[in-house]
Amino acid sequence: MSRFEQFKHSYAYDPKYKTRAAYFSMEFAIDQPFKIYSGGLGFLAGSHMRSAYELNQNLIGIGILWTFGYYDQIRKGNQEMDSLFQEKIYNFLEDTNIKFTIEVDGHPVWVTAKYLAPEVFNTVPMFFLTTNIPENDYLAQCISNNLYDADINAKVAQYILLGQGGAKLLDELEYNAEIYHMNEAHALPAAFHLYNKFGRNLDEVKKHLVFTTHTPEEAGNEKHDIQLLDKMGYFEGVPLAEVRKITGIDGEEFSHSLAALRMSKIANGVSALHGEVSRGMWNKYDDICPIVSITNAQNAPYWKDEVMYEALGKGEDDKLIARKKYLKKKLFETVADQTGKLLDPNALTIVWARRFAAYKRADLITKDKERFERILASTDRPVQIIWAGKPYPMDYGAVSIFNSLVHLAKNYKNLSVLVGYELKLSKKLKQGADIWLNNPRVPREASGTSGMTASMNGAINFSTNDGWIPEFANGENAFVIPRPDLSKPIHEQDAEDMNSLLDMLENEIIPMYYDRPEEWLQMVKNSMNDVLPFFDSSRMASQYYEKVYNY
DSSP states (O other), X not given: OOGGGGGOOXXXXXXXXXXXXXXXXXXXXXXXXXXXXXXXXXXXXXXXXXXXXXXXXXXXXXXXXXXXXSOEEEEOTTSOEEEEOOOOOOTTOEEEEEEEEEEETTEEEEEEEEEEOHHHHTOSOEEEEXXXXXXXXXXXXXXXXXXXXXXXXXXHHHHHIIIIIHHHHHHHHTOOOSEEEEESGGGTXXXXXXXXXXXXXXXXXXXXXXXXXXXXXXXXXXXXXXHHHHHHTTTTTOOHHHHHHHHOOOSSEEXXXXXXXXHSSEEXXXXXXXXXHHHHHHTTSTTOOOEEXXXXXXXXHHHSOHHHHHHHHHTOHHHHHHHHHHHHHHHHHHHHHHHOOXXXXXXXXXXXXXXXXXXXXXXXXXXSHHHHHHHHHOSSSOEEEEEEOOBOTTOHHHHHHHHHHHHHHTTOTTEEEEOOOSHHHHHHHHHHOSEEEEXXXXXXXXXXXXXXXXXXXXXXXXXXXXXXXXXXXXXXXXXXXXXXXXXXXXXXXXXXXXXXXXXXXXXXXXHHHHHOHHHHHHHHHXXXXXXXXTTBHHHHHHHIIIIIITO
């Protein structure tokens, strides 16, 4: 009997999903109390683990137990954001009593794993690796301190922990995974562990390894100095000449994604559009695996508002409208608590909330000051805007944009910027939004799943035509900003998008909300109906078996 028996699934596997798979991810957004995620990658992974449980799949999750999480977003005295790194305690995790070593930078590092049982948050069995144990010195303990550590050596050590440590944990558990699924290339050291395990036979590795890429630009895929990776133990003792041979990387810059594409049997992009972009981006390289598309999705049972859907199903429009207004009021209690501003539940409420990154352009709507102020100044057709999101703490440009919006909001009673954008606040914002604004630069957004869960809560998407939107928007369920001329310089594309955004807001969205409420309600209902079932992650989790695991 394998050691995995004491941690096994609580159900009989559906025969369609009997292939044993292990899903490796740097972050999982599973539930509010478990703060080991930063943004969309984690939200996606958490939904996957929930849907895999609901479908009785033979899947487990492998992650890292971040001692300080990502960070707690708080405020300075002047209302600007600050980052609090606070130790997290999770009594709902169980000790596995499994300990083993990995080698990092020529030194043995002890690793243990904590276990998340399925019944805690309705997920498949999950295991979280940590080096924060007494057997390690301070430096080794710090490897699992902070998600996405800014220090390059620490970051590489974290990848070794996830990939090599996760693969070794599976050996210790005697899980005998048939599929090692890398959610992004962070876990690539697992491939070199398998390479050693299978007698340095790359064909055997390829039978077991699959890869999901989320990055739509080659420059955005991580690269590191190959000598540094070798010194740190990233390749688990495989000689550098052999690493170059099996990955096809001859230079000094090691592309993790390119190596993953050459060592996997199959890979996938995370929307139909992203699959096309990825194939165009990578097909110029030899020996890469096929790249298919599996559009990201979110777990509807966790995210959708049941009361709204019940009213929708019964055709009870009055109840649907009343529920939405109630949810807006609940959100506005949080806004009042954080900012001291009392928002109007009858006013059109626009929410921009997601990970703060430059290409997502949080402040695009503010760039034409005259038009922006005209919209905000209207008393007969009031508009309220709420921003929220966590910049990477070391991304000073993104932090600066966040803080500039904080100071801008001080001058207006109908602008608010919230801190603490985690699962709980995310759900509240989606429930309270009339418009879910999403304006990344095309084609930078691989998927952009926040709009899916907004639709599940009666919010209408207002988005650039990127990521999942081309698969969803049909002219009757969302407002879509036309694509700019992508041959133009970036600043001209931004200006074009800004003008289109403000034109649509002034000439289509605001008039419909205030003058044609029946039309608005129909669009809300269309959005709620059209987002399900395709953008529920049960479809996505099924497709991973059909298109990737059983390939």
